[in-house]
Amino acid sequence: MSPLEIISAVLLAIGSFLVLSGAIGLLRFPDVYSRMHAAGITDTLGAVAILLGLMFLAGWTLVLAKLIMILLFLLLTGPTASHTLGKAAWKSGLQPLTDGREPAGDSGKGAE
Amino acid sequence: MKHTASVTLVLTAIWLANSGHYTALLLGFGVVSIALVVWIGHRMDVVDHESQPLHLTGKLPGYYLWLLKNIIASNIDVVRRAWVGPSAISPQFETVPADQKTDIGRVIYANSINLTPGTLSVEVGEDTILVHSLTREGMVSLKSGEMNRRVCGLEE
């Protein structure tokens, strides 16, 4: 295998692991808000790793430009979709589970 | 004017990268559709400093690098917690201050919160953002305000 193929294989392996971890979180976490965080792993670093791995296989062709476009599109729309989802869930009156202790780091409030 | 030029340039790059056929006919179709999209964009009044934030171009790469470092660190953290299971998380739900003066600053801040796994912006207000965090530590580091400060730094 050429060095480029090895780099690509490593990146694909990392991406597969991240995507799998996201799915594990999606199944194991207790409520919809925490599951959204698990989905976030796959949306950001998982997709970045897999698409980067493919980019190393593609070389300097138009395929590379298309991969970059897919990556940018996923990175730009991912946060918007999850914000819309979170907001819709919150508006419908779905209360998130919290760990029930005092709010964290109150010193942060009103920081100038 | 410079916003029109920028949107035309971006659309041309997208067309050329996606097409792969450089015959006169197809390039002609490209010119026609780009002109149409720019015209519709003007009619919708969306070709401005918000859709084409040119004034941020110089500062964005540095911020992206810092954000990427953050994303990788929090990804590793969330992956670990996903494998350990529900006992490893301590969800928080609070408002955090957002000191950005412009709408686009708040949008960048809320999107950065969303892009970082472990924190999710649920509702964006005038000067606050309602955030759900997977862990206590995530909320504490968000409230320490470094990301807030950096996004404010972009606006100046």
Next chain:
Amino acid sequence: MLTVTTITLLVVMAMALSRAFVGPTVFDRILAANVFGTKTVLLIAVVGFLFGRPEFLDIALVYALINFIGVVGMLRLIEYLEEDKQSTEDGR
């Protein structure tokens, strides 16, 4: 490694589908559908390389667009339905 990635993505999509079946809320199902959609984009791209047909990337790009618009459209619909429900309840 492309084969391994393809199989992993298929397993992940099956897990997302099971979350969509279990629910329990409608938002869990939409979240699962969104995850399923992004994984489909990645799967199409990887399979394109696996079979040596990078033209599949065009389909992946279109699928990414459809997925995003589908999810946001669905959520808007649910928001409007909620508002509708609330306003009729207030009217009584």
